[in-house]
Amino acid sequence: MRSSQTLTIDERSLIVALFSTLESHYGWFDWWPSDDHYEVMLGSILVQNTNWRNAQKSLDNLQEDLSPLAIEEMDLTLLAQKIRSSGYYNQKAKKIKAVTQWFANYEYQIEKVRQCSVEQLRAELLSINGVGGETADVILTYAIGKPSFVIDAYARRIFSRFGHQVPKSYETFRNQMQQAIQPETKTYAYYHGLMVEHGQQFCLTKPKCEFCPLVATCRRVGVD
Ligand code: SF4
Incomplete structure (x- = not known):
């Protein structure tokens, strides 16, 4: 068969x-409205179960803190408040923290991430709580530049x-x-x-x- x-x-x-x-x-x-790889990572989480307009409002609220170091240091409750417009903000704040923690393994250097294979990176992303296939593939394709449909x-x-x-x-x-x-x-x-x-x-x-x-x-x- x-x-x-x-x-x-x-x-x-x-x-x-x-x-x-x-x-x-x-x-x-x-297609993707940003060249900033970290902003794309955040956008891929913020847009889950909502439209891009709401995700963009959250990104705008984070504008002064749109770096992995700033997000790493930000209090979880404050982060959740800043991304309220995208809905499910408590869960999404935790997911953003988790993806940022994963990025920290590469010292926040996208070039270091890009040295790994798409298979390895996809497995790592899928192991993060709250990152499913669609989010992982968006991050791979648009933030990291590895082809994953x-x-x-x-x-x-x-x-x-x-x-x-x-x-x-x-x-x-x-x-x-x-x-x-x-x-x-x-x-x-x-x-x-x-x-x-x-x-x-x-x-x-x-x-x-x-x-x-x-x-x-x-x-x-x-x-x-
Ligand atoms: S159902 Fe087919 S023909 Fe109709 S809008 Fe969708 S793709 Fe087009």
Whole structure:
């Protein structure tokens, strides 16, 4: 029996074709709104279960303390208050402290982090309390610059409507994407951006299929 992790030629073609159509429609853009690797790490936690606007408000409140040393020294309760706008602020404050503690193992030097393999770093990030697959992959791709495909709710929705049998498991779906798309940081960063953009512009909860660039090939599974 075929493992659900191994893609058929048809599944691989479907994934490649979907991204290729979205690339033609949206063109190239840089996705994550910051070049500061530590700010990206914090943003990946702050945006959990909320939108970017709320996460950005929290980052703005931290503006004068946006360095790992300042966050390391900051009282946990004060940190939680400063990031209130992003919701779940007590848990998120603990997660930010935990990711900062992990970064301290590398003396807060991103170049030292980059010397390690993506596999090692992903395992380390996943072992941090409160860091799941999506957050780990965002940190790897956007903060560290190592290619690790980010799966989110938009990717699940778009691919399942398009006609791909999306596995429940985050890891299995990510592995499928990584089989279909060559690991390259810029591409993975861009493709996650395409999923978010498309999920917000066309493939909404109530999809706008009539105007969607994928309508000619999409099977519209589950869409009335
Ligand atoms: S055609 Fe409709 S269901 Fe398919 S991707 Fe576009 S918006 Fe989503």
